Amino acid sequence: MSDFFASESFIKAMDILKTEFPLAIWETVYVTVLSTFFAIIIGLPLGVLLVAGEDGKIIKIPKSVLHVLNVIINLLRSVPFLILMIMVFPLTRLIVGTVVGTPATIVPLVIAAFPFVARLIEGSLREINPNIIETAQSMGASPVQIIVKVMLPESVPSLISNATIAITTILGYSAMSGIIGGGGLGKIAINYGYYRYQYLVMFFAVVFLILLVQIFQSIGTYLSVKCDKRLKNRK
């Protein structure tokens, strides 16, 4: 065992761990958080539209608009992320000015994630008891009031747990973006593990990715439970 800790590959890996990992972890975290943030900014209104616009129950929008929206979401969701990333190069270049580097990966991540987020939010909002929405209508709530004061607040615990699913999935995508020039832990894992056969470095990168998922998931679960006023045994 002591041989292993003294071995050249271990010392090298430790060196990379100290010099390159801090930045890589930071890059992974900020790319993930920012991408999730933008994906929610775009996905939330779409998810609300999908539920509130259905059959003109809360907001009256043409059926065709909803249909088109559904098709776009399904299309974007069926393109594999790696291919999508390459397909949106022109858009990335337009927004960020370049297609390589860490900030540039945010664009494909958001494009890949917002349809998924819209579906998650749609799912959360569908869990609401329709009688509660009808009750709000019977009290004279306007469509905007129903969305802002009933639908969103009532589904907060579910929205948080779905946002957690989104952030952990986006974390996985962001690691994949290392293949086409993105930064972060994914890049380290691919550069050292795949191109230079330094499996130990790849192993470390994977361990940190797992840790990040665990942290995001724990925070998400904690917040979701803490926010949920439906649970009986509250303090």
Next chain:
Amino acid sequence: MIEIKNLTKTFNTAGGSVEALKNISLTIEDGDIYGIIGMSGAGKSTLVRSINMLERPTEGKIIIDGRDMGSLSESELRKERQNITMIFQGFNLLMQRNCLKNVCFPLELAGVKKSEAEKRAKELLELVGLGEKLKAYPAQLSGGQQQRVAIARALATHPKILLCDEATSALDPQTTQSILSLIRDIHDRLGITVIVITHQMSVVEQICTKVAILDNGSVAEVGAVSDVFSAPKSKAARALVYPDGFEQSAVSSENESVIRVVFNGANATKTPLIAKMAIEKGITASILSASTKSIGDKAYGNMLLGITGGKEQLDSALKYLREIPDIFAQEVTDNE
């Protein structure tokens, strides 16, 4: 005054069209506690939901204080709905808001200042006996307490009309009693018009002054509660009065009268009613049909008694029964 004029509602579903309401006309005066009773699927909910236009009539009109509800714009209707509030079988509270915030909700919708809304909400929660539970969440309350919060919420905007759709159907008999007396109390104090939808006769008997019996989308019978239930004319009314399908005409003879006795939580289990009546008054009664149940030491439900011995015996039996608290007794006459 609420005027329901030739109201018809047809639902078009995949399996064909359903005529839920057929040419209904009713007038509900200000200050009434008006019962609408009928079997499941009779169209009660559809009718009550038409009153505040949650359900748009296929034909006919709803006129409230001279205003045709169907002609209002969306925003006028929203404003009007602050005057016609509703409570439901499932309470429908906002689960992520505490009691105080639930009661504040309709006031928020109406744009009332927060401090004012909270003041009013506190008063109302005190009125319904939940002054201690301002900060509790609905999940921490019993069904009866949740319905009290819902009642407080329904009163927040000073409504003129309160619609109750099976408001006590999810509650046990004892809690039902307390919610009904709360509704009655609120009616007496605030003078609002109350419409009570139910499938339980006891609910109507206890708090309503007038009743409409709905049968398969049509009004079968309308009138004062005591008239309708003591002399049921329509088949639907008879089915409610004789729950076990008991047909009075088949049993009653020349000198047998029938009394309907309703138990609304009477202390009846410790005192065998019929035996006592026989011993104390010398009245012999036979039980023709009974659907009563005891919860704790209180009895709920109703019973049909056959009394022989002519008018004198009948009157003294009625007098005897009516002196017992939480018992309601009435002669039932045959109309056919």
